[in-house]
Amino acid sequence: MAQSNSKGDRGERELVNYLNGNGWGVLRSPASGSATVRELPDVLAGNGRRFFVMETKWESGNKIYYDRDKILGLKFFGHKFGAEPRAVARFDAEYGDPSYGEDWPGYYLFGLDELYITKEGNFRIKKEAALEYGTPVVDL
Amino acid sequence: MAQSNSKGDRGERELVNYLNGNGWGVLRSPASGSATVRELPDVLAGNGRRFFVMETKWESGNKIYYDRDKILGLKFFGHKFGAEPRAVARFDAEYGDPSYGEDWPGYYLFGLDELYITKEGNFRIKKEAALEYGTPVVDL
Numbered sequence: 001m002a003q004s005n006s007k008g009d010r011g012e013r014e015l016v017n018y019l020n021g022n023g024w025g026v027l028r029s030p031a032s033g034s035a036t037v038r039e040l041p042d043v044l045a046g047n048g049r050r051f052f053v054m055e056t057k058w059e060s061g062n063k064i065y066y067d068r069d070k071i072l073g074l075k076f077f078g079h080k081f082g083a084e085p086r087a088v089a090r091f092d093a094e095y096g097d098p099s100y101g102e103d104w105p106g107y108y109l110f111g112l113d114e115l116y117i118t119k120e121g122n123f124r125i126k127k128e129a130a131l132e133y134g135t136p137v138v139d140l
Numbered sequence: 141m142a143q144s145n146s147k148g149d150r151g152e153r154e155l156v157n158y159l160n161g162n163g164w165g166v167l168r169s170p171a172s173g174s175a176t177v178r179e180l181p182d183v184l185a186g187n188g189r190r191f192f193v194m195e196t197k198w199e200s201g202n203k204i205y206y207d208r209d210k211i212l213g214l215k216f217f218g219h220k221f222g223a224e225p226r227a228v229a230r231f232d233a234e235y236g237d238p239s240y241g242e243d244w245p246g247y248y249l250f251g252l253d254e255l256y257i258t259k260e261g262n263f264r265i266k267k268e269a270a271l272e273y274g275t276p277v278v279d280l
Binding site for chain 2: 024025026027028029030035040041044045046047048049051078079080081082083136
């Protein structure tokens, strides 16, 4: 489970910086990306009205998969803390990519029941679904 | 500002474990104890009804000092996120120490306006005040 994930890490920092600069108090998990006893969310954000726990992924392909145990951990932590769980997807694109348009930076949020469940019990988002149905982070 | 603070670190982990085992969703700051651009709280905890940001200190003496910039950072983050800021004090004591009584583990929470302000603009809690006026973590 423990892995070096520099793109994921970079994406997480980018998202945290964006939220932090737009009125959100944000904390990253200290154990993000590494194995721990407790399953901790990547990001916890609040703005005094709404609270989100997030699992973030940045992929170069057109599909993003989330491990079942990560999603279950997100659900559990969110319920305990009192925050809404969100899977966050970011696909490769350069600034100005027309597929993002006004939604830059291109992070899309999904409620857990909006994710496709694979035969293996993991969760998936496709890029076209993200662009069409996801909540752009700029709309939070 | 960056310092190795093994007692503080141990205390923080003890507090996090206690809260986590008692119905709270808890996240420690990844940068806790080290210098960062953003001033981040040591601990962020929620139980679906209340949310706290905490600056924790564990000292062997009878007085605990909190740096002004830490307290200001706590206030700012708490306001932005939507969590109540608390200074948390833990004084040296062994399990069964009569001064703690039923309040073990001996962590006491203070609202920022309950702290004494020193001439230098820092903040202070004395042990006897903690035991008398603080909110024991077991009462959260």
